[in-house]
Amino acid sequence: MARRAARNLEVGLHVNIVVCMKETPSTTAEKRFGPDMRLERRKEDAIINPFDEYGIEEGLRLQEKHAGSTVTILCMGPATATETLRKALAMGGDRAVLVSDPALAGSDAIGTARVLAAALQKIGFDIALFSNAAADAYGGVVPGATAAILDMPLLSYATKLDIDGASATIERQADVGFNTVQANLPALVSVTKAINEPRYPSMKGIMASKKKPLDTFSLADLGISPEQVGAAGSREQVVSAEKVSTQRKGEIYVGNEGAAERVVAFLVENKVL
Amino acid sequence: MSNDVWALAELNSGRLATISLQLASKAAELAGAFGGQSAAVALGPGARAAAADLGACGVGTVFASEGDVYSQYLAQPYAEALAALIQQHQPKLVLYGGTNFGRDVAARVAAKLGLGIEYNVNEVSVQGDQVMMTVPAFGGAQAVQMRFVGSGTQLLGARQNAFPTVRAGGSASVQEVPAPAAPANGAKITGTFGTEGAAEAGHLGQAPDGHDIWMPAAARAKLEEAQVIVSGGRGLGGPEGFRQIEDLAAALGASVGASRAAVDAGWIPYTHQVGQTGKTVKPTVYIACGISGAVQHKAGMGTSGLIIAINKDKEAPIFGFCDLGIVGDLNVVVPQLTAAVKQRKGE
Ligand SMILES: Cc1cc2nc3c(=O)[nH]c(=O)nc-3n(C[C@H](O)[C@H](O)[C@H](O)COP(=O)(O)OP(=O)(O)OC[C@H]3O[C@@H](n4cnc5c(N)ncnc54)[C@H](O)[C@@H]3O)c2cc1C
Ligand SMILES: Nc1ncnc2c1ncn2[C@@H]1O[C@H](COP(=O)(O)O)[C@@H](O)[C@H]1O
Numbered sequence: 301m302a303r304r305a306a307r308n309l310e311v312g313l314h315v316n317i318v319v320c321m322k323e324t325p326s327t328t329a330e331k332r333f334g335p336d337m338r339l340e341r342r343k344e345d346a347i348i349n350p351f352d353e354y355g356i357e358e359g360l361r362l363q364e365k366h367a368g369s370t371v372t373i374l375c376m377g378p379a380t381a382t383e384t385l386r387k388a389l390a391m392g393g394d395r396a397v398l399v400s401d402p403a404l405a406g407s408d409a410i411g412t413a414r415v416l417a418a419a420l421q422k423i424g425f426d427i428a429l430f431s432n433a434a435a436d437a438y439g440g441v442v443p444g445a446t447a448a449i450l451d452m453p454l455l456s457y458a459t460k461l462d463i464d465g466a467s468a469t470i471e472r473q474a475d476v477g478f479n480t481v482q483a484n485l486p487a488l489v490s491v492t493k494a495i496n497e498p499r500y501p502s503m504k505g506i507m508a509s510k511k512k513p514l515d516t517f518s519l520a521d522l523g524i525s526p527e528q529v530g531a532a533g534s535r536e537q538v539v540s541a542e543k544v545s546t547q548r549k550g551e552i553y554v555g556n557e558g559a560a561e562r563v564v565a566f567l568v569e570n571k572v573l
Numbered sequence: 574m575s576n577d578v579w580a581l582a583e584l585n586s587g588r589l590a591t592i593s594l595q596l597a598s599k600a601a602e603l604a605g606a607f608g609g610q611s612a613a614v615a616l617g618p619g620a621r622a623a624a625a626d627l628g629a630c631g632v633g634t635v636f637a638s639e640g641d642v643y644s645q646y647l648a649q650p651y652a653e654a655l656a657a658l659i660q661q662h663q664p665k666l667v668l669y670g671g672t673n674f675g676r677d678v679a680a681r682v683a684a685k686l687g688l689g690i691e692y693n694v695n696e697v698s699v700q701g702d703q704v705m706m707t708v709p710a711f712g713g714a715q716a717v718q719m720r721f722v723g724s725g726t727q728l729l730g731a732r733q734n735a736f737p738t739v740r741a742g743g744s745a746s747v748q749e750v751p752a753p754a755a756p757a758n759g760a761k762i763t764g765t766f767g768t769e770g771a772a773e774a775g776h777l778g779q780a781p782d783g784h785d786i787w788m789p790a791a792a793r794a795k796l797e798e799a800q801v802i803v804s805g806g807r808g809l810g811g812p813e814g815f816r817q818i819e820d821l822a823a824a825l826g827a828s829v830g831a832s833r834a835a836v837d838a839g840w841i842p843y844t845h846q847v848g849q850t851g852k853t854v855k856p857t858v859y860i861a862c863g864i865s866g867a868v869q870h871k872a873g874m875g876t877s878g879l880i881i882a883i884n885k886d887k888e889a890p891i892f893g894f895c896d897l898g899i900v901g902d903l904n905v906v907v908p909q910l911t912a913a914v915k916q917r918k919g920e
Contacts, residue, residue, distance in 0.1 A: 413684055441692060443680070453649065455647075475583070477766060479764065481762050483760045535721055536689055536690070536719055537721075542715065549896040560910040563906075564913045568917070572879070
């Protein structure tokens with residue numbers, strides 16, 4: 301079970317913070333599917349999922365507020381993701397953990413959640429931070445799935461986060477308006493882009509990142525059997541992919557009469573309305 | 574496993590979300606294609622009352638569960654109730670909406686029961702006993718065909734407006750479902766505020782590929798993040814012309830942009846200027862009203878998803894790079910369009 305750091309408001313709150321960071325292809329990189337219908341990932345195009353910069357930033361802010369807290373950055377990805385983890389560590393944080401195993405290739409959201417849940421348990425945490433969705437596929441399923449596997453609360457779509465000795469409180473972007481939501485620690489939190497402005501790494505941070513500890517876990521280290529994850533455990537499959545035409549449609553409608561109706565119909569056809 | 578298709582309905586303060594009607598309509602259609610029954614699952618205050626609307630969209634059954642627990646906790650009680658229903662009835666497919674609510678609940682259910690889950694689905698088709706899903710990838714540059722593998726119920730997450738609402742008429746039988754107990758370790762809702770609308774609150778909507786667009790904390794209402802922009806130019810004739818633009822923008826939940834000519838004339842502040850010396854924007858839809866389409870303007874909006882132009886001059890350059898061009902008088906078309914959008918949205 302996750303270990304909670306001893307907390308005593310008198311002597312300060314030591315929070316064990318883990319930020320889950322996904323490595324994604326850069327938004328400008330040329331992307332294509334390989335013959336196995338899996339995204340071809342090239343190491344030089346890999347970046348921190350831009351939305352996870354908000355999770356990292358929030359973790360660092362918590363640490364600044366509660367001196368003595370620790371920030372660990374956790375990623376499941378290919379062995380080369382160590383480079384992306386170093387970039388995250390350049391923003392700040394104490395150490396990183398990479399879960400990497402050949403059997404993980406092709407994992408779906410639930411497989412990923414199984415791995416992250418096991419790694420979070422092994423590391424131990426008070427707060428596990430996620431972004432609400434990753435910029436590659438905008439799935440937004442991993443945080444909720446990880447919480448369900450751990451049987452823990454997820455404070456989702458946070459636009460503001462505060463913690464005290466025993467609980468975390470967020471302001472949450474609901475589908476209509478906001479909620480304030482509270483959960484006992486340990487808890488999972490997913491953040492939106494509205495929560496902060498991520499910092500840029502400083503020169504000092506970049507230098508320091510090279511010396512920070514970075515551990516690698518295999519599936520065996522987490523006690524997960526290979527058939528539960530990776531392509532073997534995946535329940536969805538890409539059948540084919542095709543380029544969407546970027547040609548403008550160029551339809552011209554002449555006259556005031558019926559023009560408004562044509563625009564509305566066009567918006568409906570294109571699923572805007 | 575049955576051939577049944579369900580829709581997970583969504584209630585906001587007792588009000589049924591529009592996406593729920595879209596999901597119910599599609600569930601009824603797909604259940605017909607697979608030769609199964611259709612149902613909707615409505616959880617929370619207002620669930621029973623929602624059954625009439627859901628039934629009108631064709632679902633045969635509404636599993637309704639009301640109880641205070643649903644308004645006291647996020648996701649967990651919903652996931653528990655839905656998971657129990659799925660285990661009991663083994664539907665083939667459950668449609669959920671790609672909303673914050675839908676994703677939170679579906680993710681938990683999929684993880685708990687080990688189900689297949691797909692998201693951001695834009696289109697579905699039936700091939701034999703399989704459902705084929707079209708999902709946008711890489712910012713909408715590619716359309717990917719997906720299918721589920723393996724057995725068991727599958728969870729299909731649909732984008733907003735992916736499916737039309739079809740009020741075919743009909744009424745659902747309501748099956749009462751007991752509410753679960755409060756979770757032992759829950760995310761407890763302690764307050765609600767800002768319910769006047771998500772657009773003002775920070776969630777601007779969804780991009781063509783389904784990702785959420787948030788207003789950054791530092792600069793709310795950033796034009797660069799807007800999903801829909803209504804822009805005005807010299808053709809508005811004066812500052813009062815922007816009132817029509819603002820009305821249309823309000824009806825669409827859009828932000829307001831402008832050409833440099835309108836900004837230089839002092840009709841609207843510079844922060845609204847789109848173009849080479851203004852902002853670069855990439856909304857899903859850009860509606861240019863009374864803008865000629867100079868290259869310097871195009872430099873700031875040319876990569877928008879869809880471009881709609883309203884201009885009285887059929888030779889205006891903007892008609893050379895739009896998806897829909899209206900050759901007409903904006904003073905007539907824009908107010909009519911505002912009224913038609915409001916009517917469509919049922920306002
Ligand atoms: C260095 C440089 C940088 C620039 N940067 C920018 C920039 O960042 N952004 C920018 O926008 N411009 C920029 N410009 C200016 C640009 O060249 C154009 O002058 C400007 O975009 C024109 O604005 P407009 O389309 O509103 O006006 P116009 O070109 O005058 O067009 C007005 C249009 O309204 C139509 N119209 C009039 N009445 C009606 C009616 N009742 N109903 C329907 N249509 C009507 C007309 O047919 C006409 O096509 C820049 C120029 C330079 C040289
Ligand atoms: N492979 C991964 N490694 C670490 N964190 C991940 C991984 N995949 C997803 N996450 C976390 O889950 C969030 C949502 O991802 P997704 O559900 O894929 O959109 C991301 O922003 C990360 O915080």
